[in-house]
Amino acid sequence: MSATALAEAPHETRYETIRIADPSPRETKISAQDVHVYYGAKEALHHVSIDIPAKSVTAFIGPSGCGKSTFLRCFNRMNDTIDGCRVVGRLDMDGEDLNDHRQDVVLLRARVGMVFQKPNPFPKSIYDNIAYGPRIHGVARSKSDLDAIVEHSLTRAGLWQEVKDRLQEPGTGLSGGQQQRLCIARAIAVSPEVILMDEPCSALDPIATARVEELIRELRENYTIIIVTHSMSQAQRVSDRTAYFHLGYLVEEGPTESIFNDPQEKRTKDYITGVFG
Amino acid sequence: MAITSPDSAISGGFGTSNRDLIARRLAARHRSERMFRAVGLGAILLGISLVGILFGSILSKGIPAFTQATFHLDVAFDPEVLRIPERPQKAADQSVAEFNQELLSWQRRLRTANWNRLIQEAIAAKIPAAADNARDAIGLVASNERVKLWEMVEDNPAIMGTTQPVSLIASANVDVWLKGNIDRTLEQRYQQLSALQQQWSDALYEEGVISMDFSTVLFTNVDSRSSPATAGLLGAIVGSVMMMAIVMVVAVPIGVMAAIYLEEFAPKNRLTDFIEVNINNLAAVPSIVFGLLGAAVFINFLGLPLSAPLVGGLVLSLMTLPTVIIASRASLRAVPPSIRQAALGVGASPTQAMFHHTLPLAVPGMLTGAIIGVAQALGETAPLLLIGMNAFVASVPSTPLDQSSALPVQIYLWQGNELRNFFEARTSAAIIVLLAVMISLNALAIVLRHRFERRW
Amino acid sequence: MNTFIVVAIILIALGFAYNWGARASRSVANRTGAKMHSRPIYYGVYVMLWCAVPAALVLVLYLVFQPMIVDAVIGGYLPADVAADPGATRTAMRNIEAIASGYGIIGDVEPYQQDAADALSAFTLTARLALIALAAAAAIGGLVFAQRQIHPSFRARNRVELAIKVLLLTCSAIAILTTVGIVLSVLSEAIRFFTFVHPFDFFFGTTWNPRFSSTGTGGQGEYGLLPLLWGTMMITIIAMVVAVPIGLMAAIYLSEYAGPKFRFVAKPLLEVLAGIPTIVYGFFALVTVGPFLSRLGDVVGLDINATSALTAGIVMGIMIIPFVSSLSDDIISQVPQAMRNGSFGLGATQSETIRKVILPAALPGIVGAFLLAVSRAVGETMIVVLAAGNSPVLTANPFEAVSTVTVTIVNQLTGDTDFASPQSLVAFALGLTLFVITLCLNVVAIYIVKKYREQYE
Structure with missing residues (x-):
């Protein structure tokens, strides 16, 4: 079956997502229920439901334009910043609906951090980049508090040894991989519960990518991580569970090994085996 | 709710979780967000209301000046008063020169006749007391309006001995008095009109002999010192039009060609960098320079005449040039390189690609830039003052080398006129004319831009 | 009318030349059967250029040398005593030219003047005829020369394109020539001024009192720049205090908060302020803002002059608002969206993002815009001419009348003084000061903004 034939599949048909349970079930951190996303009149994401387990890495994969990044941005309401974008459905985190309009996005985004596709350090010093979040949220009581947060965050991100002597230098002067780890440290500094990563390695070279992947695996111990990636090998390397998106539908989700080794859906299989993508 | 993150111990520090710390400050942060947003909106509304105040102030002052107190009198062309001989007819045995001589002396005779008396009598027909107070009566009518009477006779000598309806512009002081632009309770010694004149003006206005008519003289007359009520903008408008024409003929082609060279042919080196910086800087040099x-x-070295539209136009052209170059380059750059490459690909020379393909697509943008530049030049005053255009000129320039005024300079001269009560309104009216022209030009530019705007 | 005839003749001649060239190329092509290198139009234009340029050169040369030749012709007729006195020579020359042109002069014509005038008119007639003949000869010569070159392998298009390029280059050189012209003219007149007044007294003098009576021998007056510079600075500071916060906040709101519809309406409305001529602002300051401030002063018990640094500064600030706001708007829009996302993603509110990320990131560009606005304010003329009160004294009180560099330039050059007097020439020294100040501001600002743009490209 070719990609064009797939593209012609009628959108009205309600696909049922194929779900494969974890052999050792974990506590659910976020539960998305029947989420739809619209750009203006166009529906970009159709009735997606998925449970994200706590303290694990969930990878969203799929061909470009499949809606995986759009879905990721629902978790910290970043879609709010896009004109004409509308999200319908429930996203429960610890029993609260993230998508409720009464939800304070400021607080939400402190709880759900995000790392972007391209490293985007602020044009400030390394120190100020990390201290930015704690400062705006007022979580540091003193200068020494803040110093501790900065050191801790950089350590967690595995950057402390590399930058501890040049904390006052601009963050934009670091290498691409270092910048991305700086952005991860920046997200950690406000001690979020969930970290969203939108193709965090797509702008990095292989060595920097390996370094970031290693970091993701370490962070899994303490954070719930959702990562969007177009690299299947990366998903295999870092994630516990994988969800495959296709043309705005969540096709299949389950433990990473089972998705890659024994895909149930033909489309998933075609994608994974490289028929298209 | 328990926070699962282990970092809260470090960042929170004192047992409270991060979440509570953040939540506590949320209200204040949202308040400051609303404040900031309100300040931003306030800044825009303030800016827009300043536009409103400026236009409101000028319109409210200027619009009344488009109407002007005008007498509608029945003037009896009394031969007894005027004592003008018959208009000479060319006799058969007369040479042309002799006849012209005779005609000229007749015309001279016409000009010196006692026209004031006619006006006085016409007013006296309405207000009998005017018959005994010549100065007061004649002072009601703008002094240049006598011209209208003798021109009537000159055009048609047959009206001698008849009574004709004539509209005559009232003097500036009457206009000011009737429009309430002067404090009527002011002591008499500070008033410009005598007590009699005040009384008469009011009475005549009541009767409809004086009415507020559209002030055509504002557009058909030149500036006047002796008769401010009939001072008009014609000379200034013509001067400004001439300068605009010169700017269009000089600055626009040169600017466009310079832009083509810099954008398309100039090698990228130090020299062109220098030209670039130079043009950007030139655009920001104060106009007075x-x-x-x-x-x-132009004046001192080349010896061109003072106050001439030619010199003004050239100075404004140099001033507008950078604007035109910058706008033209921007619109050339907006044409996608693929079009040029396509032309080059089928064997066109770079010059042909430029003139046959890129340039036509950039023309609307260039035109917009040119119009905006011309509009800018139209409003410029300071450089014109330095080339002598602040001189009083009571004639319409017929060539760009004649003495002339210009619209903004006329505004400058009028605002300084000592007859403040009258000229404040007159100046505002002149400003309205200037703004109307500028806004039309800018609107034209906007229409052009929308009409031809192309998204690649 | 005469001009029209001349223009018509020239156009017809050029059309003829073009036609000649185009046809010649066709006939060459037919005769030889070879393919011409360029299309006929290029041969036509090539011939036309060869026809027009030499003739134009002749005309330009004549115009350049005519005054010298005229002087030489008349010079011989002048009596020794007249020739010795430059003033009398000038008068005599004017008279002679007036007589020769047929206007005549008032008063008696001296015999030598009549003779000279006769000679001049005879010479002018001959010169005109010679000129026409010469120009025609040059045109025909060019025509023949160009037409002879027409040959299938002759690259007419390349020649024509070269001519076009030279023309384009000349046009862009005019921009440079303007700057050179400004520098040379202002500098040379300023140097002439400094022969009257020592530069030190000018740049560091604290009194401005250029006595207009240039007849008196008791000194030339005092030309201290500092009071004017101070007035300029004070007004500029007030203008910036008004324009920068309003302009910057407006730009922030427009680029960060406003929806497309609001932006579509508000932005042009605000930009209307930028299109209003400065004379209109001056008038507004004089009749509306000044009296308002003065009355306001009465209410709060301050003595505010209707024409003062404050009036001029506030109105100038209003004028600069759209300038600041549209420049800042551009600059803020250049900050990449990634910066905003990064900040929002951390939970910052929009205002926190703007204040702590976007503005710091845009700071260099905004500083550049600020400097450009300062340069604008320093060079602004009509508002201060009308509303600053023209009182060149050193005062720290913004409620009092002051004077500025630009006002003084206008005052000194629009008086009735001789152009060569220090009273007039000082305008050029002031202009030089103004040019140098604004040049520095502009170059620094343009450099900063350019670097800023490159950073985000």
Whole structure:
């Protein structure tokens, strides 16, 4: 079956997502229920439901334009910043609906951090980049508090040894991989519960990518991580569970090994085996 | 709710979780967000209301000046008063020169006749007391309006002995009095009109002999010192039009060609970098410096005449040039390189690609830039003052080398006129004319831009 | 009318030349059967250029040398005593030219003047005829020369394109020539001024009192720049205090908060302020803002002059608002969206993002815009001419009348003084000061903004 034939599949048909349970079930951190996303009149994401387990890495994969990044941005309401974008459905985190309009996005985004596709350090010093979040949220009581947060965050991100002597230098002067780890440290500094990563390695070279992947695996111990990636090998390397998106539908989700080794859906299989993508 | 993150111990520090710390400050942060947003909106509304105040102030002052107190009198062309001989007819045995001589002396005779008496009598027909107070009566009518009477006779000598309806513009002081632009309770010694004149003006206005008519003289007359009520903008408008024409003929082609060269042919080197910086800088040089250039080079060095639209136009052209170049380059750059490459690909020379393909697509943008530049030049005053255009000129320039005024300069001269009560309104009216022209030009530019705007 | 005839003749001649060239190329092509290198139009234009340029050169040369030749012709007729006195020579020359042109002069014509005038008119007639003949000869010569070159392998298009390029280059050189002209004219007149007044007294003098009576021998007056510079600075500071916060906040709101519809309406409305001529602002300051401030002063017990640094500064600030706001708007829009996302993603509110990320990131560009606005304010003329009160004294009180560099330039050059007097020439020294100040501001600002743009490209 070719990609064009797939593209012609009628959108009205309600696909049922194929779900494969974890052999050792974990506590659910976020539960998305029947989420739809619209750009203006166009529906970009159709009735997606998925449970994200706590303290694990969930990878969203799929061909470009499949809606995986759009879905990721629902978790910290970043879609709010896009004109004409509308999200319908429930996203429960610890029993609260993230998508409720009464939800304070400021607080939400402190709880759900995000790392972007391209490293985007602020044009400030390394120190100020990390201290930015704690400062705006007022979580540091003193200068020494803040110093501790900065050191801790950089350590967690595995950057402390590399930058501890040049904390006052601009963050934009670091290498691409270092910048991305700086952005991860920046997200950690406000001690979020969930970290969203939108193709965090797509702008990095292989060595920097390996370094970031290693970091993701370490962070899994303490954070719930959702990562969007177009690299299947990366998903295999870092994630516990994988969800495959296709043309705005969540096709299949389950433990990473089972998705890659024994895909149930033909489309998933075609994608994974490289028929298209 | 328990926070699962282990970092809260470090960042929170004192047992409270991060979440509570953040939540506590949320209200204050949202309040400051609303404040900031309100301040931003306030800044825009303030800016827009300043536009409103400026226009409101000028319109409220200027619009009344488009109507002007005008007498509608029945003037009896009394031969007894005027004592003008018959208009000479060319006799058969007369040479042309002799006849012209005779006609000229007749015309001279016409000009010196006692026209004031006719006006006085016409007013006296309405207000009998005017018959005994010549000065007061004649002072009601703008002094230049006598011209209208003798021109009537000159055009048609047959009206001698008849009574004709004539509209005559009232003097500036009457206009000011009737429009309430002067404090009527002011002591008499500070008033410009005598007590009698005040009384008569009011009475005549009541009767409808004086009415507020559209002030055509504002557009058909030139500036006047002796008769401010009939001072008009014609000379200034013509001067400004001439200068605009010169700017269009000089600055626009040169600017466009310079832009083509810099954008398309110039090698990228130090020299072109220098030209680039130079043009950007030139666009930001104060306009008065261009006036100094004009005074030193055009007037003093080349010996061109003072107050001439030619010199003004050249100075404004130099001033507008950078604007035109920058706008033209921007619109050339907006044409996608693929079009040029396509032309080159089928064997066109770079010059042909430029003139046959890129340039036509960039023309609307260039035109917009040119119009905006011309509009800018139209409103410029300072450089014109330095090349002598602040001189009082009571004639319409017939060539760009004649003495002339210009619209903004006329505004400058009028605002300084000592007859403040009258000229404040007159100046505002002149400003309205200037703004109307500028806004039309800018609107034209906007229409052009929308009409031809192309998204690649 | 005469001009029209001349223009018509020239156009017809050029059309003829073009036609000649185009046809010649066709006939060459037919005769030889070879393919011409360029299309006929290029041969036509090539011939036309060869026809027009030499003739134009002749005309330009004549115009350049005519005054010298005229002087030489008349010079011989002048009596020794007249020739010795430059003033009398000038008068005599004017008279002679007036007589020769047929206007005549008032008063008696001296015999030598009549003779000279006769000679001049005879010479002018001959010169005109010679000129026409010469120009025609040059045109025909060019025509023949160009037409002879027409040959299948002759690259007419390349020649024509070269001519076009030279023309384009000349046009862009005019921009440079303007700057050179400004520098040379202002500098040379300023140097002339400094022969009257020592530069030190000018740049560091604290009194401005250029006595207009240039007849008196008791000194030339005092030309201290500092009071004017101070007035300029004070007004500029007030203008910036008004324009920068309003302009910057407006730009922030427009680029960060406003929806497309609001932006579509508000932005042009605000930009209307930028299109209003400065004379209109001056008038507004004089009749509306000044009296308002003065009355306001009465209410709060301050003595505010209707024409003062404050009036001029506030109105100038209003004028600069759209300038600041549209420049800042551009600059803020250049900050990449990634910066905003990064900040929002951390939970910052929009205002926190703007204040702590976007503005710091845009700071260099905004500083550049600020400097450009300062340069604008320093060079602004009509508002201060009308509303600053023209009182060149050193005062720290913004409620009092002051004077500025630009006002003084206007005052000194629009008086009735001789152009060569220090009273007039000082305008050029002031202009030089103004030019140098604004040049520095502009170059620094343009450099900063350019670097800023490159950073985000």
